[in-house]
Amino acid sequence: MPIRLLPPNLVNQIAAGEVVERPSSVVKELVENALDAGAQRVDVVLRDGGRALISVTDDGHGMDQDELAMAVERHATSKLPDDDLVHIAQFGFRGEALPAIGAVGRLSIVSRAQGSAHAWNLSVEGGAKSPVAPAAFNQGTRVELRDLFYAVPARLKFLKTARSELNAVSEIVERLAMAHPEVAFSLTDDERSVFRLHAETADLMAEPDAARLKRLAAVMGRDFADNAAPVEAGRDGHRVTGFAGLPTLNRATAAQQFLFVNGRPVKDRLLVGAIRGAYQDFLARDRHPMAVLFVDCPPEDVDVNVHPAKSEVRFRDSALVRGLIVGGIRHALERAGHRASTTVAAATLQGFSAPAAPAWHGAPRPGAYPGAYNVSHLAAQAVAAFAPLDPELARPSARMEATPDATRLRDYPLGVARAQLHGTYIVAQTADGIVIVDQHAAHERLVYERMKESLAATGIARQALLIPEMVELDQPSAERLISRSDELAELGLVIESFGPATVVVREVPALLGKTDVHGLLRDLADELAEFGTALSLKEKLESICGTMACHGSVRAGRQLNQAEMDALLRQMEATPHSGQCNHGRPTYVELKLADIERLFGRR
Numbered sequence: 001m002p003i004r005l006l007p008p009n010l011v012n013q014i015a016a017g018e019v020v021e022r023p024s025s026v027v028k029e030l031v032e033n034a035l036d037a038g039a040q041r042v043d044v045v046l047r048d049g050g051r052a053l054i055s056v057t058d059d060g061h062g063m064d065q066d067e068l069a070m071a072v073e074r075h076a077t078s079k080l081p082d083d084d085l086v087h088i089a090q091f092g093f094r095g096e097a098l099p100a101i102g103a104v105g106r107l108s109i110v111s112r113a114q115g116s117a118h119a120w121n122l123s124v125e126g127g128a129k130s131p132v133a134p135a136a137f138n139q140g141t142r143v144e145l146r147d148l149f150y151a152v153p154a155r156l157k158f159l160k161t162a163r164s165e166l167n168a169v170s171e172i173v174e175r176l177a178m179a180h181p182e183v184a185f186s187l188t189d190d191e192r193s194v195f196r197l198h199a200e201t202a203d204l205m206a207e208p209d210a211a212r213l214k215r216l217a218a219v220m221g222r223d224f225a226d227n228a229a230p231v232e233a234g235r236d237g238h239r240v241t242g243f244a245g246l247p248t249l250n251r252a253t254a255a256q257q258f259l260f261v262n263g264r265p266v267k268d269r270l271l272v273g274a275i276r277g278a279y280q281d282f283l284a285r286d287r288h289p290m291a292v293l294f295v296d297c298p299p300e301d302v303d304v305n306v307h308p309a310k311s312e313v314r315f316r317d318s319a320l321v322r323g324l325i326v327g328g329i330r331h332a333l334e335r336a337g338h339r340a341s342t343t344v345a346a347a348t349l350q351g352f353s354a355p356a357a358p359a360w361h362g363a364p365r366p367g368a369y370p371g372a373y374n375v376s377h378l379a380a381q382a383v384a385a386f387a388p389l390d391p392e393l394a395r396p397s398a399r400m401e402a403t404p405d406a407t408r409l410r411d412y413p414l415g416v417a418r419a420q421l422h423g424t425y426i427v428a429q430t431a432d433g434i435v436i437v438d439q440h441a442a443h444e445r446l447v448y449e450r451m452k453e454s455l456a457a458t459g460i461a462r463q464a465l466l467i468p469e470m471v472e473l474d475q476p477s478a479e480r481l482i483s484r485s486d487e488l489a490e491l492g493l494v495i496e497s498f499g500p501a502t503v504v505v506r507e508v509p510a511l512l513g514k515t516d517v518h519g520l521l522r523d524l525a526d527e528l529a530e531f532g533t534a535l536s537l538k539e540k541l542e543s544i545c546g547t548m549a550c551h552g553s554v555r556a557g558r559q560l561n562q563a564e565m566d567a568l569l570r571q572m573e574a575t576p577h578s579g580q581c582n583h584g585r586p587t588y589v590e591l592k593l594a595d596i597e598r599l600f601g602r603r
């Protein structure tokens with residue numbers, strides 16, 4: 001067969017292979033087009049999960065007669081005014097969605113341009129375009145696709161049940177809605193309303209976060225909105241905003257993590273890795289935080305043309321973005337202080353009424369900490385420096401107060417200690433409720449935070465190897481490690497170059513003790529390649545701190561007197577992250593009087 005150019009309809013079908021995978025991908029393209037057209041409301045209607053009909057109606061700027069005729073041509077777009085791929089400011093730019101969709105289903109579009117007295121329609125079936133004809137329509141555009149994949153029946157086999165296609169559509173629309181609180185969205189399937197999101201116009205200018213949070217509450221649920229800390233970080237024209245869920249609000253998968261780059265929902269390994277890094281010492285490995293993050297940067301600093309569906313991106317300075325995310329989340333959680341999520345109390349209340357599993361069920365049980373340990377002298381120091389166990393305070397004269405006075409209660413969010421029960425739990429009275437503290441978990445976290453602080457203040461002790469170790473790697477890995485040797489030295493790892501593919505290790509962080517230097521370097525090289533940062537070394541150091549903290553902290557079963565208990569509560573209030581232990585379990589539970597009254601049927 002001679003070489004030839006493929007006919008246009010076949011080219012469009014090939015493009016559809018990448019862009020139009022299933023109903024949700026069609027919906028994504030059409031809703032993005034509506035948003036690009038400046039729509040204030042977008043209504044999506046499906047029949048049979050999108051197989052029979054997908055319809056997207058918007059009130060955007062619409063198209064006139066000529067624009068409509070052009071819109072369905074391959075590589076026709078109105079979104080690249082500069083003829084370059086550097087300044088992409090809208091969702092679209094490839095100009096292939098409409099022709100691709102028209103090649104695999106029966107496409108019809110009706111549109112009325114802003115300010116125009118006439119509406120026009122056009123249809124495309126099996127790649128054949130009808131003439132543009134006058135029609136009746138208010139303002140904006142309605143795009144309908146009937147009989148998806150009738151032209152390429154082989155692909156029908158890959159569709160899932162109507163229900164799971166609907167779920168995928170729902171997810172796509174919700175994701176776009178999260179980034180656009182000012183736009184109203186609705187989704188209807190077989191005449192049944194799936195959801196309706198009204199426009200969150202509430203003072204978008206003065207309080208952009210408030211509108212955003214309302215929309216997130218509508219999409220992700222109240223729990224998230226009530227238990228998320230605002231994130232705000234920026235440098236060199238890059239900004240990260242959004243909300244980080246408190247660690248005690250954790251999930252079994254990362255499905256509740258949503259990332260947006262310049263308003264575009266993305267699934268990006270780098271960004272997901274950054275979230276993991278930010279939470280790594282607050283959560284057990286198998287638990288995942290909830291988070292919504294918006295990364296905004298100049299269009300020229302991010303390449304969105306990496307994937308036909310544009311769900312992946314490439315940053316010019318990925319280390320910067322990663323750093324902003326990790327720093328922004330950590331800062332947000334720090335400001336959240338000792339807060340543990342309200343879902344903890346909710347789960348507790350539920351536990352009273354039914355034997356349901358509480359929210360932190362998946363985390364390891366207390367005392368089941370993995371890994372060997374050595375209570376080094378750093379840990380000893382941290383424990384010694386620790387106020388609540390100060391022998392001064394442990395005087396037997398410090399007795400339980402008869403009734404704490406109201407001002408003291410108001411001043412202390414975690415209240416005044418009233419009793420220690422079972423040698424393990426501190427019960428405190430607050431202005432409007434009671435707090436129950438797990439003394440071991442709380443103290444462990446406090447010791448750990450103290451250790452991290454002293455690591456940061458005094459630096460990481462290094463230990464010289466008696467015989468420097470040669471580690472043979474591949475050349476790019478060796479170069480990558482050497483180029484970051486200053487940073488690694490700060491973490492206690494001193495290396496030098498030795499020939500093109502070999503590095504010499506002279507000193508290691510003392511905290512690591514005897515360690516597999518080979519394995520460590522290989523992991524570090526991989527991480528530098530993937531994320532641009534030496535995550536595992538920090539992670540290792542922090543997890544050792546965690547283990548030491550666990551063994552250096554007040555055991556359950558130890559009697560505490562009033563002063564010790566109050567000191568522990570005050571320390572918790574003053575210490576960031578003290579609302580959860582190192583595995584994301586809560587260190588305390590708060591029950592409001594109102595909740596307790598409800599328990600007893602008084603409300």
Ligand SMILES: Nc1ncnc2c1ncn2[C@@H]1O[C@H](COP(=O)(O)OP(=O)(O)O)[C@@H](O)[C@H]1O
Nearest residue numbers: 033037071077078092093094095096097098141
């Ligand atoms: N809902 C809409 N409202 C107004 N114009 C639209 C709409 N959908 C598509 N268009 C026009 O049709 C063109 C082609 O759309 P599309 O094939 O999705 O490519 P792209 O979005 O990459 O430009 C767009 O550039 C735009 O000018």
Ligand SMILES: [Mg+2]
Nearest residue numbers: 029033092097
């Ligand atoms: Mg488009």
